[in-house]
Amino acid sequence: MARRVPIKAKIMILSFGVVLFSIIIAGIIATGKIYEENENKLGEKGLSTGRIVANLPEVQQSLVESEGWYQINPIVNQIRTVNGADYIVVLDANRIRYSHPVEEKLGTVSAGKDEGAAFAEHSYVSKAKGEMGVAIRSFVPIMNKKHEQIGVVVVGNMLPGIASVILSIKSELILIAFLALGFGMIGSWLLARQIKKETFQLEPYEISRLLMERTATFQAMNEGVIAVDLQGKIMIFNDKAKHILDIIDDVIDMSIDEVLSNSKLKEVLTGEQALDREEVTSGRKVLMISRVPISVGEEIVGTVSVFQDRTEVAQMAEELTGVKNFVEALRVQNHESMNRLHTIAGLIQLDQKEKALNYVFDVSQKDEELSGFLSKNVKDYRISGLLISKMKRAKELGIELSINQNSRMERAPQLIDSHDIVLVIGNLIENAFHSFKGLERKERIIEISLIEYEGEFVITAEDNGCGIPMAIQDRVLTRGFTTKGSQGSGLGLYLIKRTIEKGKGEIYLTSHEGEGTSIELVLPMKDGEDERLEDQRFIN
DSSP states (O other): OOOOOOHHHHHHHHHHHHHHHHHHHHHHHHHHHHHHHHHHHHHHHHHHHHHHHHTOHHHHHHTTSTTTHHHHHHHHHHHHHHHTOSEEEEEETTOBEEEOSSGGGTTSBOOOSSOGGGGGTOOEEEEEEETTEEEEEEEEEEEOTTSOEEEEEEEEEEOOOHHHHHHHTHHHHHHHHHHHHHHHHHHHHHHHHHHHHHTTTOOHHHHHHHHHHHHHHHHHOSSEEEEEETTOBEEEEOHHHHHHHTOOSOOTTSBHHHHOOOHHHHHHHHOSSOEEEEEEEETTEEEEEEEEEEEETTEEEEEEEEEEEOHHHHHHHHHHHHHHHHHHHHHHHHHHHHHHHHHHHHHHHTTOHHHHHHHHHHHHHHHHHHHHHHHHHBOOHHHHHHHHHHHHHHHHHTOEEEEOTTOOBSSOOTTSOHHHHHHHHHHHHHHHHHTTTTOOOSOOEEEEEEEEETTEEEEEEEEOSSOOOGGGTTTTTSTTOOSSGGGOOSOHHHHHHHHHHHTTOEEEEEEETTTEEEEEEEEESSOHHHHHHHHHHHHO
């Protein structure tokens, strides 16, 4: 592998190149500007010298005489020397040279191509290239006292070359280049050091590799990963998260509010505090979310949330809970059947056949009444099985558990299912059982009702147990809170609360210490949004 150039060296080389290129461009522009100023300066200087020559009486007088160049040429050469012109040529009206730096050309006709306008009384400057280089030629007409043109003065100044211009300002150029390159190198080094500091001393190829590895890692995870900053902008949203939340488009740099409609889910994902295994429902999915703040130094800049789709696991757990309830029911029923058989056998041994027969009829009738009532009014076998098992269990505990005769359940509310209802009723009854623990009371009564009316499904559990002290009533629904000591998990009422929130319902708790507790759960049969859509379709 080729040796990689460190970022500091790259930045310094790049900055050096930029500064050097800038200096070269600036030098070219400055040289061009100076060259142009010299050209204008020489032109003005030539016009000024030409006017001096044109206004000399000796020149005007000798210009109309035969062989007047003997008088004019010495005078003009003297003026040329004083004004620093390279050459001065005086022409009469017939373009005959009356002055020239080369004496052999005196009296000869000029063949210049840029002199025409000067014989039309115009003063101007032109640029011509000759054997000696580029010359700036200034033309001034010569007028006599009658304001008649009698000739032309041509003043020539050789334009210095580019090399000469550069040499004239070399000291300034060297100083500028030294200062610019020096400060550029120092600034580049400081910039490179700051960039290295902000990138944790990593080189660009290392950052690129880390980014690719991080992206590949996030995409390979079997959990959804979402990271947001403090403003709610999404920084990470892996493919598993899109799959779980049914999102197709790229959502990076979008606001979490634009992507998710579930307010509870958004609240969990954007919170600043750490969170471990919080259960949140999104539609019909159950998500288990853990959230960790993202810190840079001591400053929190966002949060990253990792979550799993626990819907199937939750359903399996609820199925297992249902199976457990049936196993418990069979155990209790087996125990009760053994007691009944012992009672019948005892009556027969005592030759009380009629009482034994009446006992069998009485027990069978009660069981048939309970089974018939549940099969007629509660259509879900899971809930019926749960209620039967709990009633048998209550008898073992010496508690009278009754089901309100107005109870009726045709179907579960729209936002929850029978598994949720099994979870709710089971926890309500178990908490009611616990309320009698250590309580000396002759009548220990629990009443359960499941009633559907006016688009709502209401579950009520009432007992005359120990009740809940007023001081802790506002905490009994929080996760981890329990009054059962080491035997409690603090999840029973919390799971009820989460299930009711999932169904968009309400919980009403009334309790008096030493008298008993009443818990009423009210669930809408339909989602309010779906009802509005149905109403709109009906109206339309």
